[in-house]
Amino acid sequence: MCGIVGVVSNAPVNQLLYDAMLLLQHRGQDAAGIVTMLERKFFMHKAKGMVRDVFRTRNMRALPGHIGLGQVRYPTAGNAYSEEEAQPFYVNAPFGITLVHNGNLTNAHALRAELFSTDHRHINTESDSEVLLNVLAHELARSTQGAPLQLEEIFKAVAAVHRRxxxxxxxxxxxxxxxxxxxxxxxxxxxxxxxxxADGAWMAASESVALEGSGFVFERDVAPGEAVYIDLQGQLHARQCAAAPVLDPCIFEFVYLARPDSTIDGISVYQARLNLGETLAQRVISTVPPSEIDVIVPIPESSRPSATQLAHLLGIPYREGFVKNRYVGRTFIMPGQGVRKKSVRQKLNVIASEFKGRNVLLVDDSIVRGTTSREIVQMARDAGARKVYMASAAPPVRFPNVYGIDMPTKDELVAHNRSIEEIRQLIGCDALIYQDVDAMKRAVRKAAPAQGGSVPLAGFEASCFDGVYVTGDIDTEAILRMNGSRPRIEETEEDSSRLVLPNAS
Incomplete structure (x- = not known):
């Protein structure tokens, strides 16, 4: 999971890119980078850290041009400590191309071998994004065959990229x-x-919130398999480049990853989370009688809409029992389990009066590793709660994710090969209520518009919940291979790369 953005304008874009990346900061806190273009020259600055730390005034002044792109990085493959793997990536032939990528290639290992042996292209990092860039570059070179770049050749190259x-x-x-x-x-x-x-500039971004917060009006989602090319005059050209596109967006975007004020593929993230709270209410009633719950407390922040709807339907007071320190990053996307464990109590503080002597139902958006949940349950008990129940707006996370979410190993999943009762004991709560998989899918689909886009909603990529991998190329061997390319993020490890990019001065 990363946040990406690109802008074509008739005015300087460096500030627009910076502002949009701030709005996408929740999608990645490991590194940030911007490339702009003036005439035919690229200007780049990237480094590890949050957007506000990576870019200073001197860096922004060194990013001229009316077109550019940027990324906030959350590593799911490669070396999380290496600044050379911060994006954007650049290749000088053909034409000169820079690229940012959100996602995870499941066949990066095979592509890397192909690029070396067949395409004769060099990959200098462990990042699958550099692999993707070189595949695109190779296909653009094949489609143009040394001739000037034309629109048809661009779409032909993207079609070839999809095939590979x-x-x-x-x-x-x-x-x-x-x-x-x-x-x-x-x-x-x-x-x-x-x-x-209003002045005709275009922006492409991971979430609609980046558009709206930057003064852009949302036009539409890029369809699955579609390529959109915006020339230097601001003219937009679009083409479906995949043979059989199917819309199966990642359901974890709606559960946790995306901001609630975003709309993805026509689905309001906020409404989807309200719906999840509605379906969760029935699961709670069947497990814990509402009369035994004194107060409902969300675990900030993604669970708030679900908890609000749950409290409304059950007729139980909703209270904010935790105060979040907004200057500590999201623990789910922090590199390293040790960092996550240490940051929970730095991130949240309890309002003891909301817990003392009460039976409390804690509501979270999901329970992945269980580390945070166990800490939070203990915090509620330490604050004087008589009983602590926990409800998850998502089903148990039982399977590895291979599409760009950092939970690929089974050992890290608290629900893998454990019953609900075993998970409850591990977390330490008095009752544990999970959402149902089918109910989750129905709840999110219910928030979809009646009229779909050019490619209607087929279903959801929900592999971490149901074990179904929509791309059809994932088996145990593939998962083991991808585990080997996970980010090297141990807290004691130092980056020994000889090619780490220096910070711009």
Missing amino acids: LRGSYAVVSLIAGHGLLVFRDPYGIRPLCLGRS
């Missing part, structure tokens, strides 16, 4: 001297949308 890639990918790329190219995998697993400003 497997997995999830939303891509924003910049072709030197030509324009901005964005495309999305044929299943639409990772989100990507388009917006336009």
